[in-house]
């Protein structure tokens with residue numbers, strides 16, 4: 001298979017000046033020395049104008065910490081901005097994370113790093129979090145929003161990879177491939193057909209018909225499977241698949257059940273003893289979603305009793321921060337039981353681990369991070385309101401961009417506009433999400449020595465969470 005990574009849309013170096021109450025280490029003396037602009041996000045620009053790229057401080061003052069082996073594509077985009085990027089292959093335990101996160105402005109993680117309230121409260125300079133994956137359950141999104149820290153993810157760049165892994169597992173379980181392979185690796189020739197099946201004509205029950213579930217349904221139908229799905233919201237059925245009104249009915253009709261739901265309070269132990277009882281005898285369960293979704297002791301019991309003919313697990317309640325011989329009792333006390341079971345495919349959370357997915361995720365999330373740091377754009381954020389303004393251009397030399405994250409309470413806009421009253425507000429956009437609101441305003445005729453006062457006055461409001469001024 002080709003190792004070539006897909007052509008990556010490079011983000012040109014384009015860093016705005018930033019005057020932020022939360023950033024230590026950045027220059028506090030903005031100048032008017034505007035630099036040659038480059039277009040980094042063409043879609044957001046007006047035609048025939050060139051985006052302004054401003055650098056009153058050295059871009060290497062932006063510190064980025066990337067954990068969990070974030071793909072080279074993402075690292076390159078961030079380095080090309082001039083940011084100081086440190087990339088580590090594993091995740092970090094909480095105490096080390098608290099130490100390391102203190103002075104970074106940007107952190108990039110995948111599914112293992114837990115950004116809890118305790119960790120976030122120690123991240124005094126943190127502007128933005130990039131989850132280089134789909135799931136964001138590892139981040140305390142509410143606390144992040146309350147601190148004015150934006151969170152981005154990659155909503156579907158690895159969906160196809162997870163769907164393809166699931167297809168491989170459906171056939172692998174039906175034919176007991178991993179058992180036969182393990183036997184032959186041990187020198188045992190065991191040619192059997194009992195309990196091995198074609199998948200054609202069998203019923204696949206998909207729980208969670210989002211990006212992954214619906215993609216999987218198309219692939220499964222192409223192999224001649226009948227697809228039914230259960231989701232908490234009504235969703236358009238692709239091809240000939242059918243939505244089922246409740247989980248119990250889906251479980252009782254499916255030969256293969258596969259889970260593609262997020263980790264939430266409602267999906268915790270979604271499949272437990274009662275649900276295994278509702279499944280068909282000799283059916284199969286696949287969990288490529290999150291470890292909390294399946295009650296593993298109940299699964300072990302269902303496998304031992306013969307109720308299940310096989311299962312595949314890619315995710316576990318506790319997963320190690322890096323690679324190594326961790327699949328023992330130290331993290332999860334049921335690992336020995338799992339390892340002893342036949343026709344149980346165990347994979348180390350590799351659903352999204354393909355070259356294609358990782359390089360695409362690297363680009364997508366790094367671009368979100370750059371846009372947020374340089375321009376304040378929250379489009380794509382999973383925890384802040386989505387706000388964007390078209391770029392400032394070199395035709396607007398004395399403009400500044402005010403970014404104001406604040407509590408969503410009455411009277412704030414009046415206060416902000418009073419502070420900005422001496423300037424023309426060229427464009428302004430504000431939106432709220434729950435208790436948090438996000439305002440962006442481009443103002444003209446701003447002299448460099450007025451920036452400090454603007455910053456001070458905006459920060460004075462009791463509703464203030466975070467103010468940045470880009471100019």
Ligand SMILES: NC(=O)C1=CN([C@@H]2O[C@H](COP(=O)(O)OP(=O)(O)OC[C@H]3O[C@@H](n4cnc5c(N)ncnc54)[C@H](O)[C@@H]3O)[C@@H](O)[C@H]2O)C=CC1
Pocket residue numbers: 134135155156158159162207208209210211212213230231232233260261262263264266267288289290314315349350351352353
């Ligand atoms: N193993 C791996 O490497 C990977 C695992 N994942 C996991 O897969 C999950 C699903 O990913 P996507 O399909 O992209 O998410 P998605 O958000 O597109 O779809 C999830 C679907 O689940 C439904 N849902 C939520 N709660 C439900 C419940 N209680 N019962 C039934 N349906 C429910 C939602 O309505 C939605 O349609 C992610 O949240 C992530 O945890 C994602 C990528 C890679």
Ligand SMILES: O=C(O)CCC(=O)C(=O)O
Pocket residue numbers: 110111112132133134135136158349351352353
């Ligand atoms: O590849 C990873 O680290 C995480 C994949 C995953 O679970 C996700 O995208 O939610």
